[in-house]
Amino acid sequence: MTAAGPAGRDRVVLSEVSQTYATPTGDTVALSPTDLVIEPGEFVSIVGPSGCGKTTLLQLLGGFLEPTTGTLRVGQDAVAGPSPDxxxxxxxxxxxxxxxxxxxxxxxxxxxxxxxxxxxxxxxxxxxxxxxxxxxxxxxxxxxxxxxxxxxxxxxxxxxPRIVLMDEPFGALDQLTRERLQVELLRLWRDAAKTIVFVTHSVEEAVFLSTRVLVMSARPGRVIVDRRIELPGDGDAVVRDLEVIATPEFQTVKSELAQAIYAAHK
Structure with missing residues (x-):
């Protein structure tokens, strides 16, 4: 499943990006040095145990935080703060x-x-x-x-915006509303041809929505699984139906990612 993304100028590249917070009890490493490339038009979800750095990574992408180390670029431009893009x-x-x-x-x-x-x-x-x-x-x-x-x-x-960053946008909603908005979001992603980076605690939501899922380890966070998602019926301009959740292929991917999160939390 793909969306018609913009040109390569929208490629997101993280090189050795890390984030350390100063606290009264000493420095806390929230994100280990991370290398990551997100291609234009991808729908990338980030999952992992609580406190693993998912939101920190999103805030770095949004320009709300300055990396402690490394560089973060969108196309040829360094991310130096929030932007309408x-x-x-x-x-x-x-x-x-x-x-x-x-x-x-x-x-x-x-x-x-x-x-x-x-x-x-x-x-x-x-x-x-x-x-x-x-x-x-x-x-x-x-x-x-x-x-x-x-x-x-x-x-x-x-x-x-060229890139849409979403921080658990459906987390507080009831299941019926959440499912309806998931389907609508996929339609919007297809029609608006944007790159979406989506943080969630739900593995099922991540698999249903994404072309790619990143699993992060417990703090200090790092990407331990980078899984491309291909499900029955995927193809150009196709939006998944909720019925795909019941397929063996979906359940296999969901189980694989859930086990990776469990292992990262041990």
Missing amino acids: RGVVFQSPTLYPWLSVRGNVEFGPKCRGVDRRTRRAEAERLLRLVGLAEAGDKKPYELSGGMQQRAQIARVLVND
């Missing part, structure tokens, strides 16, 4: 409660000086894309948790 979807929606859903989606383009007509049209397009065409005038608190998360995804996509 790297949109972030957090675990909890971070919508402005005083703005309408449409106003939240328009906020980024408005700050960039995009004219009202253009940003309104793009906001409406993305609200349709995430299934919120009828909710534009509502305030965030009038929406369900799943609808708020979809609005947050639209607010990220409206800035046309």
